[in-house]
Structure formats: C-alpha cells, structure tokens
Amino acid sequence: MLQKHLLIYISIFVLLFTNCKEDGAKTKPLPNVIETNLNLNYAKGFSIKDNGNFKVLTITNPWPKADKNYRYALITKENAAKTTLNKDEFNGIITIPIQNIVVTSTTHIPALELxxxxxxxxxxxxxxxxxxxxxxxRIDDGLVRELGKNEGLNTEVLLSINPDVVVGFGVDGKSKSLNTIKKANIPVIYNGDWVEKSPLAKAEWIKFFGALYDKEQQADSIFKSIETSYKDAKQLAKTVTNQPTVISGALHKDVWYLPSGTSTEAQLLKDANLNYLYADTEAAGSLALNFESVFAKAKQANLWLSPSYYSSMDELKEANPHYTQFDAFKNNQVYSFTNATGATGGVLYYETGFARPDLVLKDIIKIGHPELLKDYKPYFFKVLK
Structure with missing residues (x-):
C-alpha cells in the first residue's frame, strides 16, 4: 500500500512540475532586445544605436584615414544601476545626460547653445x-576654465575640473594630453565633424551632442530646421540663370591655396548657383597652385571670396601688388569672413559656420545674386574695404 501511495505522489509531483514549467514558459518569455539606429541623413563619421537600456555611440571617422572605430556606452543613472556592461567592449562608459563637459573646438560651442x-x-x-x-x-564670469592650447592641454587644470567627458579634436589620435586624460578615467570622445564632406553633414553632428545630453528629439528638430532653411535657399538660388565666376584663397609663401572641387566650400558655391572656376578638381585637401596658373584662369573672375587672412584691400595690395590686376579687386568685389569677429577677436565663421551652413549659403547667395534675399543681412561675409 505504501508503495502505491508513493507512486501516486511521484506522479502528481511530476505532473505539477511539468505544468509549472509550461505555465512559466507562457507567462515569462525571454526579453527581446530591439536595437534601433539614430537616423542620420548626411553625417558619415558617427552612428548611434539604441539597445534599450543603453546606447552605443560609435565614432567611425575622427580624422582623415582613421584606421579604427571608437565605441562608447551612453547610459542613464537609472539604467546603470540595473545594467552590467563589459568595460572591455567600450572606449568609455558615460552616464547621461552629462552634467559638465570640456570641448576643444569652437565648432562645438553652437551645439551646446542650440x-x-x-x-x-x-x-x-x-x-x-x-x-x-x-x-x-560665462567665461568672463570665471565659470569656464582656460585650458591652454588644443595641441597641449593644461591637464593639471582639466583633471581638477574632472568633467564627465572631454570632446576632443584630433588629427591622428596621438595627443599626449588627451591620452593623459584617458588614463585618469575621464572619457575622451573624438569629434570628427570637420572631416565630413558636405555642409549639412557637418551640421548634423548636433545629433552627436543630442545623444550626450539625452536630447535626441530636440537635436533632430533643430537640425531639420537648419536643413529646411538650407534647402530653401538652395532652391531660391536656382531661380536665376546667371552664374558669376568665383575665385578663392590667396598666396602663402608663393603657393596659392584654394578649395578643391570636392570640398564643402565648393559645395556651398555650387548650391549658391555660382561658377567656381575650380569646381571640376578633386583633392583630399586644398589645391596648391602657383600664382601664374591662378592668374591666367581667374583674372576676370567676377567675385573673390575668402582671400586668406587679409582683412582689407590695402593689406592685399601690400602683400602682393599683382593682386590689383584681378578684375574682382578692381571692381571691389572681394569678400571675406575674417572681419566678422566676437568681442575678443574670435572669427564667427570658425565657430558658427559648421553648425549653420544655411547662413553661410545665404551670405554667398546675397553676394552672388544681390537681387535675391533683398532684406537679408550677411552674417559672416563682408566686402573688403
């Protein structure tokens, strides 16, 4: 009889155990991680993937010919308490939204403001x-510390500030000061906006900062507004048929440096419906030509934009009397952004130009097609006097 009861108990136990497993499988499915990528229409140098509990920011092109990617985990404080991340998989783990930051290029400032x-x-x-x-x-109020020069940061001051992250600007990844900061366990993220191939691609890096501040939607909205403004200006420029010819740059130690046809500067001139005389050239960097070849090609150019660092016609003439032989010089059609500066001499174009290519484009359209944008006042470019 005991043996019979024992068999019954065992049968009931097995049945209950089996049912519990089946019920558990039905009510507690394994969680599925849905990965989504941040929508980027122009920028090629970074990507952001949302894994649910955290995001992965990948920098793919921090400088020309970069041979490796840099991956960072972005995670909120709430999720950090319940998520285990393998530090060996990332170049840094950053808690977002970040509370304090060090940036190293003026091109980063507009994103913080926007x-x-x-x-x-x-x-x-x-x-x-x-x-x-x-x-x-904020600088005048002593709330932003001076860190010396970009190529040799004052690491002592920077380490005393102890920021959540340093957004670096590098040309090869061999900065000793940035490596010192990394060893102090302060994440360093290389920003490669300057490597991008189009004006809108550079501007789209505001989404990079949006991710750091957990403000992706706001960053996306800001960029869409800039993109729309740019496209509207480009479309307006197409309504005219005349294409003034344009030359750019100037001599530096007997070499005339000017944008190649594949540069963002050339793209802006094309979108402004201007005839850039070197639009058909291809080069990774600037073109380096002699004076004679430029003079032969551009003597009769209608416009001369960005003549190096010269800020007046007298400076141009003193630097090289042959400049006066260009038609653009004779007709006072030389324009530069060097005269649009801040209170301490910083050039506005080098700070805001990347973030607001729509304003740069409108400036150039105003110069080349003055009958358009009649009420628009150029933001960066001014005629040399």
Missing amino acids: LNEVETLVGFPGTDYVSSIKTRQ
Whole structure:
C-alpha cells in the first residue's frame, strides 16, 4: 500500500512540475532586445544605436584615414544601476545626460547653445577664440576654465575640473594630453565633424551632442530646421540663370591655396548657383597652385571670396601688388569672413559656420545674386574695404 501511495505522489509531483514549467514558459518569455539606429541623413563619421537600456555611440571617422572605430556606452543613472556592461567592449562608459563637459573646438560651442546646455561647459582651450555672447559671459564670469592650447592641454587644470567627458579634436589620435586624460578615467570622445564632406553633414553632428545630453528629439528638430532653411535657399538660388565666376584663397609663401572641387566650400558655391572656376578638381585637401596658373584662369573672375587672412584691400595690395590686376579687386568685389569677429577677436565663421551652413549659403547667395534675399543681412561675409 505504501508503495502505491508513493507512486501516486511521484506522479502528481511530476505532473505539477511539468505544468509549472509550461505555465512559466507562457507567462515569462525571454526579453527581446530591439536595437534601433539614430537616423542620420548626411553625417558619415558617427552612428548611434539604441539597445534599450543603453546606447552605443560609435565614432567611425575622427580624422582623415582613421584606421579604427571608437565605441562608447551612453547610459542613464537609472539604467546603470540595473545594467552590467563589459568595460572591455567600450572606449568609455558615460552616464547621461552629462552634467559638465570640456570641448576643444569652437565648432562645438553652437551645439551646446542650440541645445540650451551652455551652463554645462566648464573648460575650453583658447577661450579668447570664443565669440558667442552667452558663452563669453560665462567665461568672463570665471565659470569656464582656460585650458591652454588644443595641441597641449593644461591637464593639471582639466583633471581638477574632472568633467564627465572631454570632446576632443584630433588629427591622428596621438595627443599626449588627451591620452593623459584617458588614463585618469575621464572619457575622451573624438569629434570628427570637420572631416565630413558636405555642409549639412557637418551640421548634423548636433545629433552627436543630442545623444550626450539625452536630447535626441530636440537635436533632430533643430537640425531639420537648419536643413529646411538650407534647402530653401538652395532652391531660391536656382531661380536665376546667371552664374558669376568665383575665385578663392590667396598666396602663402608663393603657393596659392584654394578649395578643391570636392570640398564643402565648393559645395556651398555650387548650391549658391555660382561658377567656381575650380569646381571640376578633386583633392583630399586644398589645391596648391602657383600664382601664374591662378592668374591666367581667374583674372576676370567676377567675385573673390575668402582671400586668406587679409582683412582689407590695402593689406592685399601690400602683400602682393599683382593682386590689383584681378578684375574682382578692381571692381571691389572681394569678400571675406575674417572681419566678422566676437568681442575678443574670435572669427564667427570658425565657430558658427559648421553648425549653420544655411547662413553661410545665404551670405554667398546675397553676394552672388544681390537681387535675391533683398532684406537679408550677411552674417559672416563682408566686402573688403
């Protein structure tokens, strides 16, 4: 009899155990991780993948001919408490939204302002180059520490600030000061906006900063507004048939440097419906030509844009009397962005030009087609006097 009861108990136990497993399988499915990628229409140098509990920011092209990618995990404090990440898989793990930041290029400043995150900036190398009124006020109030030069950061001051992240600008990844910062366990992210091949691609890097501040939607909205403004200006320029001819650059130690036809500068001139005389050239960097070849090709050019660092016609003439033989010089049609500066001499174009290519395009359209954008006042470019 005991043996019979034992068999019954065992049968019931097996039945219950089996049912529990089946019920558990039905009510507690394994979680599925749905990965989504941030929508990027132009930028090629970075990507962002949302894994649910955290995001992965990948920098794919921080400088020309970069041979490796840099991966960073972006995670909120809430998710960090319940998520285990393998540090060996990333170049840095960053808690977002970041509370304080060091950036190293003036091109990074506009993104902070557009996202209303200027107050998070705690250090910058070469603060005199910053022209933004809001950021300059914080610098003048002593809220942004001076960090020396970009190529040799004052690591002692930077380490004392202890920012959540340093957004670096590098040409080869061999910066000793940035490597020192990494060893102190402060994440360094290389920003490659300057390597991008089109004006809108450079501007789209605001989404990079949007991810750091957990403001992707706001960054996307800001970029769409800039993109629409750019496209509208480009479409307006197409309504005219005349294409003034354009030359750019100037001599530096007997070599005339000017943008290649594949540069963002050339793209802006094309979108402004101007005839850039070197639009059919291809080069990774600037073209380097002698004076004679440029003079033969561009003597009769209608417009001369960005004549190096010269800020007046007298300076141009003193640098080389042969400049006066160009028609653009004779007709006072030489334009430069060097005269649009901030309170401490920083050039606005070098700070805001990347972030607002729509304004740059409108400036050039206003110069080449003055009958368009009648009420528009150029933001960067001014005629040399």
